[in-house]
Structures are given as C-alpha cells and as structure tokens.
Amino acid sequence: MTAAEMVTVAQRSIGVDYPTPDARERVVGTLRYTVDHSVEGMAYGRLVRSPYPHALIDSIDTRAAAAMDGVMAVIAGADLVESDLVPHPYFGLARRDQPPLAIGKVRYAGDPVVLVVADTDSRARAAAAMVGVDYTELPYTVDPEEAAAPGAPVIHEEWPENQCGDWALHQGDVDAAMAGATHIFEGEYVSPPANALPFEPFVAVASWGESGLEIWTATQWPSAVQRELAHMFELGIDEVRVRVLPLGGGFGAKGQVKIEPLVAAASRLTGVPVRVEFDRDEVFLTTCKHPARVRIKTGVDADGNFIARDIDLVYNAGAYAGLSPSGVAQGMLRSPGPYRIPNVRLRSRGYYTNTVPSGSFRGAMTNQPAFAYESHTDEIAGELGIDPLALRLQNALRDGDVYAGGQLMHDVHFVDLLEEVAVAIDWAEPSPPAAPGKARGKGLGVILKTAAPGTRTEARVELNSDGTIHVHTSAVDMGQGLQGTLAQMVAHHIGAPYEMVTVSDPDTAVTGFDSMTAGSRTTFASGVAIHSAIETLRRKLAGLAAHQLGVGYEDIRHVAGGAVSGTGPVLSFADILAGAGLDSLSGEGTYQSPRSPALDHPGEVRGEVSVHWHQGAVAVEVEVDRETGRIEIVRCHGAAWAGRVINPTRARQQSEGSIIFGIGPALYEEMLVIDGQVANPNMSDYMIPSIVDIPMELTSTSLESDDEEAEIHGVGEMTIPAVAPAIANAVAAAVGVRVRRLPLTAERVLRAIEGHDRD
Amino acid sequence: MTEGREVVLDVNGRRHTVLVADDEPLVLTLRDRLGLRSVRPTCGIGICGTCTIQVDGAVASSCLLLTRQVTGRSIRTSEGMVDSAGALSPIQQAFVDRGAYQCAYCIPGMVVTVDACLAENPDATLEEVREYLAGNLCRCGTYVNILDAVRSLVGGPPTRRSNATGQPGANTPPIETRDG
Numbered sequence: 032m033t034a035a036e037m038v039t040v041a042q043r044s045i046g047v048d049y050p051t052p053d054a055r056e057r058v059v060g061t062l063r064y065t066v067d068h069s070v071e072g073m074a075y076g077r078l079v080r081s082p083y084p085h086a087l088i089d090s091i092d093t094r095a096a097a098a099m100d101g102v103m104a105v106i107a108g109a110d111l112v113e114s115d116l117v118p119h120p121y122f123g124l125a126r127r128d129q130p131p132l133a134i135g136k137v138r139y140a141g142d143p144v145v146l147v148v149a150d151t152d153s154r155a156r157a158a159a160a161m162v163g164v165d166y167t168e169l170p171y172t173v174d175p176e177e178a179a180a181p182g183a184p185v186i187h188e189e190w191p192e193n194q195c196g197d198w199a200l201h202q203g204d205v206d207a208a209m210a211g212a213t214h215i216f217e218g219e220y221v222s223p224p225a226n227a228l229p230f231e232p233f234v235a236v237a238s239w240g241e242s243g244l245e246i247w248t249a250t251q252w253p254s255a256v257q258r259e260l261a262h263m264f265e266l267g268i269d270e271v272r273v274r275v276l277p278l279g280g281g282f283g284a285k286g287q288v289k290i291e292p293l294v295a296a297a298s299r300l301t302g303v304p305v306r307v308e309f310d311r312d313e314v315f316l317t318t319c320k321h322p323a324r325v326r327i328k329t330g331v332d333a334d335g336n337f338i339a340r341d342i343d344l345v346y347n348a349g350a351y352a353g354l355s356p357s358g359v360a361q362g363m364l365r366s367p368g369p370y371r372i373p374n375v376r377l378r379s380r381g382y383y384t385n386t387v388p389s390g391s392f393r394g395a396m397t398n399q400p401a402f403a404y405e406s407h408t409d410e411i412a413g414e415l416g417i418d419p420l421a422l423r424l425q426n427a428l429r430d431g432d433v434y435a436g437g438q439l440m441h442d443v444h445f446v447d448l449l450e451e452v453a454v455a456i457d458w459a460e461p462s463p464p465a466a467p468g469k470a471r472g473k474g475l476g477v478i479l480k481t482a483a484p485g486t487r488t489e490a491r492v493e494l495n496s497d498g499t500i501h502v503h504t505s506a507v508d509m510g511q512g513l514q515g516t517l518a519q520m521v522a523h524h525i526g527a528p529y530e531m532v533t534v535s536d537p538d539t540a541v542t543g544f545d546s547m548t549a550g551s552r553t554t555f556a557s558g559v560a561i562h563s564a565i566e567t568l569r570r571k572l573a574g575l576a577a578h579q580l581g582v583g584y585e586d587i588r589h590v591a592g593g594a595v596s597g598t599g600p601v602l603s604f605a606d607i608l609a610g611a612g613l614d615s616l617s618g619e620g621t622y623q624s625p626r627s628p629a630l631d632h633p634g635e636v637r638g639e640v641s642v643h644w645h646q647g648a649v650a651v652e653v654e655v656d657r658e659t660g661r662i663e664i665v666r667c668h669g670a671a672w673a674g675r676v677i678n679p680t681r682a683r684q685q686s687e688g689s690i691i692f693g694i695g696p697a698l699y700e701e702m703l704v705i706d707g708q709v710a711n712p713n714m715s716d717y718m719i720p721s722i723v724d725i726p727m728e729l730t731s732t733s734l735e736s737d738d739e740e741a742e743i744h745g746v747g748e749m750t751i752p753a754v755a756p757a758i759a760n761a762v763a764a765a766v767g768v769r770v771r772r773l774p775l776t777a778e779r780v781l782r783a784i785e786g787h788d789r790d
Numbered sequence: 791m792t793e794g795r796e797v798v799l800d801v802n803g804r805r806h807t808v809l810v811a812d813d814e815p816l817v818l819t820l821r822d823r824l825g826l827r828s829v830r831p832t833c834g835i836g837i838c839g840t841c842t843i844q845v846d847g848a849v850a851s852s853c854l855l856l857t858r859q860v861t862g863r864s865i866r867t868s869e870g871m872v873d874s875a876g877a878l879s880p881i882q883q884a885f886v887d888r889g890a891y892q893c894a895y896c897i898p899g900m901v902v903t904v905d906a907c908l909a910e911n912p913d914a915t916l917e918e919v920r921e922y923l924a925g926n927l928c929r930c931g932t933y934v935n936i937l938d939a940v941r942s943l944v945g946g947p948p949t950r951r952s953n954a955t956g957q958p959g960a961n962t963p964p965i966e967t968r969d970g
Binding site for chain 2: 059066228722
C-alpha cells in the first residue's frame with residue numbers, strides 16, 4: 032500500500048497546527064532537561080583550564096586541592112594515560128586528536144587541563160581554584176593562513192602542516208572562460224568566530240555499573256557519543272547507554288562529541304557517578320562557528336550571465352579537528368551559490384590554530400560562503416547597473432541545470448523563493464523617505480545547502496493493544512518540536528488520532544541508530560524511517576487480520592485505525608492484537624542516505640554531491656543612521672522550500688527563528704580573540720538579539736509542492752545563511768557602502784560611510 | 791564558603807524554612823532546595839532573563855540576589871501561576887495557544903515578566919510589553935510568537951501574512967498592515 036492510499040483512509044494530521052504534547056510543561060517550566068537530571072550519590076566535577084593558547088605542561092600541583100574538604104579526586108591528562116581504565120584517551124569523529132584533559136601540552140586558551148571531583152559543586156569549584164599548573168609557553172597562531180605558512184607553530188605533531196581538510200573541485204575551463212569574460216569581479220569576505228550559545232549549557236552525568244557505562248547528556252548526536260565512548264573504553268557498543276532529555280537549545284553546538292569523554296572518564300576513575308555542568312564562559316570556550324575568509328572571482332559575459340567562478344575558502348578549524356576535515360568539503364560544495372555557472376574552480380581548506388575548536392553552528396559551513404557570494408552578487412549587479420533581483424533570476428539554477436561537479440539539478444525552487452521574498456517586501460517599490468540623517472534600502476539573499484551524505488536513521492513504531500502508538504527514535508528534540516512533528520507523521524500515515532501517539536526520548540539501549548539531529552535532516556530522515564516502519568507494521572497487521580478473517584493477505588485493506596476485508600466489519604488494531612494474543616506489535620524502518628563517491632578524492636571532487644537541496648531566501652529593508660552607522664531592520668521576510676509542511680506554526684518558527692538567530696552574527700555577534708584569548712566570553716560583552724532588536728514586521732513563507740507525495744524538506748537552516756548578505760546588500764543600497772567583514776557593527780558601517788574602511 | 795543560616799521564604803504563597811549559606815544565590819535555592827526548576831541560570835550576570843522571578847510583584851534576576859536578602863518578601867515563579875486546580879494562567883495559556891515556545895528554556899522567565907508588566911499596567915500596549923521584555927532573551931528566536939501571545943492578551947493589529955504557507959506562484963500582492 033502506498034502512502035497516498037493510507038492517507039485516503041486516514042484522519043489528516045499533516046499540515047495541521049497541533050501543539051507539541053509537552054506544550055504545558057514547556058510553558059510552565061516543569062519540563063525536565065538534562066541539566067535537571069541527577070543520579071543517586073553523584074559527585075561534581077569542575078575544570079581548570081589553560082590560560083595560554085599554546086604551552087607545554089611542566090608540572091601540576093594537586094596537593095592543596097586534594098586536601099580540601101569533600102574532594103574525591105584531582106584528575107589530569109597524565110592520569111588518563113597512566114590508567115588502564117581509559118585505554119584510548121583521545122576522541123574525535125574525523126580524527127581522534129582531542130584528549131578529555133590536555134596531555135603534555137595545551138592547544139588553546141580554555142583547553143581543559145585538570146578536573147576536580149568533589150561531593151558538592153561548590154567544593155569542586157573551590158578546590159579547582161587551588162590547583163597549580165606550571166607551563167612553558169610556545170609560539171602560537173590564531174590565524175589559519177599564518178598556520179598554513181612554512182615555519183608556523185605545529186599544533187598537532189601528527190599534522191605538521193596544520194592541515195585540517197583540503198578539497199578541490201574543477202569543472203569546465205575557468206581560465207579560458209575568465210579570459211573571454213566581458214567583466215571580472217573579485218571580492219574577499221570575512222566571517223569571525225561566533226557562538227551558538229544554547230541556553231542549557233553542556234552538561235552530562237555518567238555512571239558505571241555491571242552492564243557498562245550509562246551517560247545522560249545534552250547532545251544532538253547520541254549515537255556518535257555512544258561510538259566514541261565505546262572506543263575510548265574498549266567497550267561493546269551495547270555496553271554504552273546514552274540517554275538524552277529534550278535540549279535547552281542546540282544550534283549545532285551540541286553536535287558531535289563534547290563533554291562526554293571527560294565525564295565518563297571521571298566517573299570511571301573515581302568509581303562514583305559524576306556530573307559536570309559548564310559555566311557560561313566555558314560554553315563559549317567549548318565550540319564556535321568556523322571563522323572563515325572567502326575569496327571569490329566571477330567572470331560575466333556581455334549579457335550578464337555568470338560564466339566562470341573561482342573560489343578560495345579558508346576555514347579556521349581551531350585547536351581540534353571535530354568534523355572540520357569533511358566540513359570544509361561541504362562548505363566548498365555550497366560555495367558557488369544557487370547559480371548556473373559552467374566553469375567553476377573551488378578550493379576549500381581548513382587549518383588548525385590555537386583557538387576554540389570550531390564546530391557546527393546553525394547553517395554550518397554555509398553562512399560564510401553565502402555571505403561572500405550573495406554580497407558579491409549585489410556588487411556585480413551594482414557595477415553592471417542591473418537590478419539585483421533580475422540578475423539573480425537570470426542566473427538562478429533551474430531544474431535540469433548542471434551544478435558544480437556535474438550534478439543535474441532537480442526539485443530546485445530558487446526562482447519561486449526569490450519572487451516570494453521580493454513581493455513580500457515590495458521590492459519594486461522605492462522605500463519610503465527615511466527620517467532626517469537616515470537612509471533606507473532593501474537587500475536580498477538566496478542560498479543552497481547540500482544534504483549530508485552517508486547518514487542513517489532507524490525508527491521503530493510500536494502499536495499497543497490499548498490503541499496507543501509509541502515511536503522509538505534516537506532523534507533529539509531540541510526545541511524544534513520534533514516529538515510533536517514525528518507524532519503527526521505517524522498519526523497521519525497510520526490513521527490514528529494525534530493524541531494516541533507518543534515519541535521517545537533517545538535511549539540507545541532501546542532506540543535505534545541515528546547519525547545526528549543536525550543539518551536540517553531530521554524531519555526528512557526520521558520521516559522516511561517512520562514511514563518505512565509503519566509499512567512493515569501494516570504488513571504484519573494485514574497478515575494477522577487475514578488469518579483471523581480466514582481470507583487471503585491480498586484481500587486485506589487498511590483503514591483508519593484498523594483493517595477490513597471486503598465489506599466485512601472493520602477489525603480495529605486492538606481487535607487484531609487481541610485476536611493474536613499480543614500486547615503490542617512493532618515495525619522497524621531505516622533511512623539511509625547514499626554515501627557520496629564524489630567525495631572519495633578530495634583533490635578532485637566530481638559527480639553527485641547531494642541527494643537533495645536545501646533552499647532558502649531572505650529579503651530585508653533596513654534604515655541606516657548616517658551619523659552613528661547604526662542599522663535598524665525595518666522589515667524582513669524569509670522563505671524556505673519545505674516540500675510539504677507537517678506543522679505550519681513550527682515550520683514558520685524555524686524560518687523566523689533562523690532569521691533572528693542570523694541577525695546576531697550579521698550585526699553584532701563576534702567572539703573577540705585578543706592575545707590568543709577569547710576576550711568576551713559572557714553575555715554582557717557578547718550580545719545576542721533581543722525582542723526589541725527584531726523588526727515588528729518579520730514574516731516567512733514555507734513553500735510547498737502541490738504533490739501530496741512530495742519529499743519533505745527540513746527547514747531549520749534555510750533562511751539563516753541569507754540573512755547577513757541580505758542586510759549587507761540593503762546597507763549598500765541605503766548608504767552606498769559595501770562592508771565585507773562581519774559583523775556589520777555601527778562602528779564598522781560608520782567607518783565605511785566616512786571612507787575609513789580599515790577592514 | 792560562609793556559615794549557613796536559617797531563612798524563611800515565602801514562595802508561591804507557601805512558607806519554607808531553609809538552611810542556606812550566606813553567599814547562596816536565590817536561583818540555586820529555588821532550583822535545588824525548593825525544586826522550582828522553571829527558574830534557570832544561563833548567563834549568571836543578570837543579562838538573559840531566564841532566572842526571572844517576581845519579588846513583591848516586581849521582576850528580578852534571581853542569579854543576582856542572595857537568598858538571605860529576600861526573607862519576608864513574596865517570591866513568585868512560573869510554577870506559582872498555575873492555579874490550585876491545575877489551570878494555567880491566562881498568560882501561560884496564551885503562550886501555549888500561540889505556540890510561543892521552542893526549546894522553552896527562557897519561556898517561564900518571559901511568562902513571569904509579562905505577568906508583572908500587566909499587573910503593573912493592565913492597559914499596557916503591545917509596544918510597552920515588548921519593551922518590558924527587552925531583558926528576556928530567547929536563543930531559538932521565538933519572539934514573533936511571543937508577540938503573538940502578548941497581542942492576544944493586550945490587542946493590537948495583526949502582522950501575519952495570510953499565505954504563511956503556500957505553493958509556488960500562489961503569491962498575492964502583499965496585504966501586510968504595519969504594526970503600530
């Protein structure tokens with residue numbers, strides 16, 4: 032039976048604004064997050080971190096700390112190396128280059144060095160202040176291009192050139208096309224580090240028992256945590272149990288593996304459950320958005336067609352690799368933008384530096400090139416005297432066009448997205464006159480994002496004899512309302528009331544593998560896995576029903592809440608299970624995205640690079656104060672390609688929340704690195720958007736297919752990459768200055784207006 | 791660490807006697823001793839608003855108060871706004887109805903702040919409540935729905951476009967009304 036047939040018999044639950052099942056708990060504040068979880072008899076850990084960006088650890092004096100009341104252990108990296116209890120004291124999904132506590136040397140200011148474990152949190156904190164560490168400082172670098180140069184400080188001996196990913200893609204003949212181009216445009220665009228800053232901090236509680244390790248952690252990647260901990264402690268995968276409660280925000284920061292090796296090792300060495308919660312400054316020092324410098328050169332013919340593009344991306348990976356070695360490839364694949372360009376030459380590199388390790392940040396690896404190519408598009412339009420919307424529409428990728436690497440595009444909607452946002456802000460109409468001393472302008476941005484290759488999601492749908500349905504999944508609810516969204520899909524496809532469906536929290540002892548809740552993949556990937564699980568379940572039910580009715584399997588039809596043969600009575604799910612003597616019946620399903628052979632040769636990427644395309648656009652109108660440089664966003668509209676919308680309110684919240692998230696790094700968010708230190712690791716000196724910083728007119732559209740079977744697209748990151756360039760373009764339209772470095776602070780805009788462009 | 795002392799607290803209409811250190815911040819007393827987990831420390835320096843409570847009806851950051859400072863004062867948290875029958879307050883209900891939450895770590899602080907604002911000025915406009923919420927940050931960016939919830943309480947023109955979802959080409963000319 033196809034999904035379409037099921038839908039005909041089902042109560043429609045897709046496209047409906049059901050609140051999440053936990054709406055009340057979320058609003059009142061009784062919902063439990065990992066930060067609220069405690070374990071009987073647990074101890075508390077507090078870190079001592081390196082004050083130096085790069086230094087050898089000469090000695091550590093733990094005596095004073097160890098003698099303090101309540102202190103149970105003072106653990107350093109050397110203790111991990113010497114202990115048989117931690118066979119492999121390094122972790123990392125791409126390269127196992129990161130120890131939970133520094134071993135031998137520190138690689139950034141903030142690198143964890145010593146963990147003090149005590150019976151109370153305040154005692155652990157007090158004792159941590161008593162630990163003495165002697166260092167010998169080493170030369171350091173915080174600049175990836177400096178790190179790439181000969182003679183640069185070596186951050187990891189295994190990677191003497193500090194390389195952390197190096198990828199290239201060539202298509203056509205860029206040099207010949209550039210030589211024949213009517214116009215050549217070049218620009219360089221810089222994105223500094225920013226912090227995703229989830230409000231619930233990194234927190235985990237680990238304990239060891241006869242069946243192995245159990246860890247409760249605020250992660251977006253429970254299956255990856257399970258894998259890395261199994262490796263670190265030489266355990267079977269089933270001997271590591273990872274449990275996750277709803278996250279108080281993630282935004283990529285809680286991706287990959289972060290605090291878990293430290294907490295698990297501390298519990299292993301002390302023999303008691305250990306809880307570690309990071310302070311806000313430690314959240315800043317744990318991960319950040321990749322700083323990047325993007326150089327872009329475009330050849331344009333006499334008719335305004337983009338005929339060649341040459342892009343060089345350099346990402347700062349920070350002190351540890353995380354997923355940078357493959358992430359810089361994804362950045363490269365997204366860097367030409369949603370344009371038809373026959374000749375393309377791309378190079379993308381990552382380098383280790385002595386800074387906070389870079390990692391996922393909503394719109395990861397995409398925000399940086401999008402700021403570059405969409406600013407660049409407007410610069411081209413301005414030079415050629417072409418309307419920026421018209422230039423985009425002329426060059427936008429359409430179905431059947433060839434993308435960089437040779438992939439034929441399908442199901443792309445950049446023209447629709449652009450027209451949608453342009454109409455929404457009255458693109459064709461001039462802005463109304465601004466107040467004296469101020470100027471108004473409008474700007475656009477449109478982006479594409481590849482889907483992560485080679486990911487897998489498993490799901491199990493369990494039908495109980497009382498008619499309730501429970502979904503087992505390791506996908507993480509981090510505020511996107513995932514549990515409600517998955518319940519709606521199950522209710523829709525199985526023909527049950529929404530209220531009868533519940534969705535699990537991840538618990539790897541029970542729930543199946545899931546690569547990650549990231550990259551805007553989960554609604555799609557979990558949706559496919561759940562759909563497949565329901566089909567399996569339906570087949571089992573049909574077999575049981577056929578047996579009970581004494582008819583053939585092929586005579587069974589599925590109806591809402593049950594099955595029927597011919598014109599006979601409907602057997603409800605409960606009837607079928609009771610007839611078979613079952614309390615419950617399950618179906619399992621899997622989504623597997625193909626791995627990408629195109630990425631087998633980093634120096635020469637060629638072929639299919641994405642199973643489908645994430646697509647979004649943003650239009651803004653700004654008012655710029657010529658005397659202060661301050662930007663006010665007057666109105667903003669975003670659009671995302673959704674395929675089909677499961678829950679309109681939540682889809683809208685993703686697009687609008689993504690815009691608001693994007694306003695921060697566009698206008699003021701930057702982690703300032705001064706003398707190798709993060710100078711503003713607090714929410715006073717690092718400001719994020721408040722309710723008075725967003726336009727009163729902030730709206731969005733989720734574009735849907737008219738095909739009921741259309742692929743569902745995640746919408747979590749479709750608007751954010753377009754926010755910063757749209758604002759920069761609007762500022763250029765308003766006051767005629769081009770700012771090529773984020774954020775567009777008032778000072779930076781004012782300097783540009785006054786002609787002192789120091790960047 | 792300093793000596794402990796007994797402190798009598800009036801929280802959500804109930805009296806509690808707790809033994810606290812002189813330097814214990816109120817946010818930890820409420821969370822760890824009284825189990826009021828809606829009160830959440832995030833920035834620790836009075837910037838973000840997730841630990842917002844009411845002290846004698848006025849909003850305060852409980853991370854900046856010592857527990858011993860609030861003896862005899864009336865403390866209110868989001869939990870205390872649910873009535874004895876379990877019904878949500880009108881403000882809480884408006885947040886639920888308008889989908890004004892995502893991860894929701896910040897939402898109880900928002901609820902407490904809106905409640906204080908409307909108690910102080912029952913005729914507050916949408917713009918006034920918005921200004922009042924300037925110290926309550928939301929990283930998920932739920933502000934649009936939060937304003938929708940507030941608008942449902944205080945009135946004000948809608949800003950939502952009619953075609954919040956739609957099919958390609960289904961655009962109609964913009965029908966936005968500017969919000970005052």
